[in-house]
Amino acid sequence: MSVLDSKVPKGPLKTKWTDYKNHIDLVNPANKRNIDVIVVGTGLAGGSAAATLAELGYNVKTFCYQDSPRRAHSIAAQGGINAAKNYQGDGDSTYRLFYDTVKGGDYRSREANVYRLAEVSANIIDQCVAQGVPFARDYGGLLDNRSFGGVLVSRTFYAKGQTGQQLLLGAYSAMNRQIARGKITPFNRHEMLDVVKVDGKARGIIARDLVTGEIERHSAHAVVIASGGYGNVYFLSTNAMGSNATAAWKIHKKGAFFANPCYTQIHPTCIPRSGDYQSKLTLMSESLRNDGRIWVPKNMDDVMAIREGKKKPTDLSEDERDYYLERRYPAFGNLVPRDVASRAAKERCDAGYGVNATGEAVYLDFAAAIKRYGIEQAKIHNITNASADKLYELGAAIVKAKYGNLFQMYEKIVDQDPYKTPMMIYPAVHYTMGGVWVDYNLMTTIPGCYAIGEANFSDHGANRLGASALMQGLADGYFVLPYTIGDYLSHDIRTGKIPTDTPEFDAAEKEVTDRINFFINNKGEHSVDYYHKKLGKIMWDECGMSRNAEGLKKAIEEISALRKDFWKNVNVPGTTTEYNEQLAKAGRVADFLELGELFAKDALVREESAGGHFREEHQTEDGEAKRLKEFQFVSAWEYKGEPKDAVLHKEELVYENIEVKERSYK
């Protein structure tokens, strides 16, 4: 039987968290001064955790590979953050946010964790407003909301199309206050390359200074991994170029189980790829689906004419367009969850209706919204008999106020004006629901090692709803970890400083140094990117929006062969004692080459469709994901050397407060 203990407290769902907090051990303020905590990653989860832990009195060290904590990739989140405030009076509640999240995750998340997330969500908004985060407001001075996919209420708070930026700068400002007090010591342009265990507990890390190349030892009483997701295993994703899974993978290799790696989110609205040189994909926020309508032409003749440049999308009448989401899912329309919207786009493009040269694009059209807002504005401003041009001008101004930065971004990349012609979009890898397995305390299977934010697996099941990543990152960092970590650290008040001149640190450092030296001395044939691109292609082709047993078996073999070739033939220029981006990247790609294989293995074992994991063998008659009761568990993988040897542990998922149903958005 499984060794996994989720440590979910007993008692009714609604009072679990409060009761639990009332009974866990605390550390007195004087003792907190003697306890050190390492936080790896300074995005929403890491930044908020570091600030809060420092406020509580712990000595915190933060590590990030960027030149400043403010640049973590949380900054690129666009649309918003969910919170069950019910400011709109549209029937929202903690339970409804909980319910939407579990359903949206296709009944593959842990009930108690999700309820806690919904419970603390409202407080996040209070907190951020107090920090000076300039959320959008209405003319009465109250906070404004918008809607996101998979829900029927407006609970998303936003700051233009830069919500992630503003929330991250809020967490960064909270960190800065603690840095000024000396409670946080930031190590920027540093990368964690291993965790150090002493007597089975996480007691420190080995880090590399990315500027000097120096290898450093850092000890602590607990280590928090907040290093984000592993979307870059696909090479092309909406992640930042530096986003990587190395910290998460290193703790996995030292004993932390890795959960549900096959659950990845392919986001429906991204700018389509244009060529082989492409280095990353750009997201167009889900908030655009509030006002944008998605379509492809109904007739193949029109598709061909558009591809050949003989027709423009604006030439097509309403009758000639197939608003396929509105057609297939009348209840949710363009606001179905991401996995459903992505698959529907793929279905149309696979059927030949893609509207660009590669055949991999659909339209996201704002003409109707511009018209609707124009008429509304004319009424508000008492303009009668407004001309079509005037209505367009009034409507476009509203759309600009809501999504201006996104439209500008699109125009710069694609060189087309989305106010005048529909955007072209296609799904792209965006987020990973899978990650390090954690219990209710957010502790991994290594005592004293925690994983928070996108790096863990617990809240989003098989599919994350829009605007929930920011919510989870901040919930973990501000409101959950600071409580639960105290329960563990209360046993460390007499431990004293952890020394770094011990055999455990020696061994971990040697392992890191050997690997770095290997890369530099290997002088192989191919660059790191050569391997990363090849891995990305295998992942996208076989582990993308739809998967089947044959393809997954092929992927496992191909990745394994590619990994062998990498260790033989990789070429890393430069030296170990300087700023060397290729060297840093080599280590990250080496880890992706292992993670990718485990990913495919996990997808092969999960013989059902759930959320973002779509197995072609398991679908309903109309092509929807078909879940199977016997797979209502978390797959948590234990490292045993090669990915093929990984051992599967199952955490059964129990739903006591929610009825497990066929997920329907029709």
Add this chain to the structure above:
Amino acid sequence: MNLTLKIWRQTDANDKGKMVDYKVTEISEHMSFLEMMDVLNEQLINKGVEPIAFDHDCREGICGMCSMYINGEAHGPDRGVTTCQLHMRMFKDGDTITIEPFRAKAFPVIKDLVVDRSAFDRIQHAGGYISVNTSGNTQDANATLISKHAADEAMDAATCIGCGACVASCKNASAMLFVGAKVSQYALLPQGQVEAVDRVKNMVAQMDLEGFGNCTNTGACEVECPKGISLENIARMNREFLSANVKG
């Protein structure tokens, strides 16, 4: 298209550094400027030449990591974009492009085109925050009404990405647009009032300590700012600073 690139190479902070010419071939007009740099680096690695170090991360114009002074302009010839959003369609086949790091005394070069902008962080440590604990025991978010106008203006200031283009573009290497943006964000909001006096004084003092120059109102920073941060923010900071010193 084929291009000639004149690129600043410098092994580390102590090296004197020099411009080196490179030819790069098979560049598509749809590439971003950094994708062009990727192509060049891949070509260099395959030739056994050390690739050019440059900062980059999100590649969608929001993280502020990328820099580069291209043909005499921070983030290159396009307006309202960072280098990662600059596209090669802004250039022609056969062009010669000069690429340098952001230059300022307060931004020492780390390697090639990578500079150290930690001075910006230290200015933020000096006062770029509101002293509120993250305990969650704050008042309801809607308890204080904030006019849409003030919230929007604060948001405009808060969109600064801290890239340093303002400093690189200023003949005095002044950081006043960067500091003014942060001071303004809080000055425009009720939450920022309590600490307004200390904030502006401390941030300005740290800015001076880091070796940034003064503002002489040439406005180059506003022109080159990829996020369109307005000069009004400098004026607002000056007003805050003056009033803080009168209040003592």
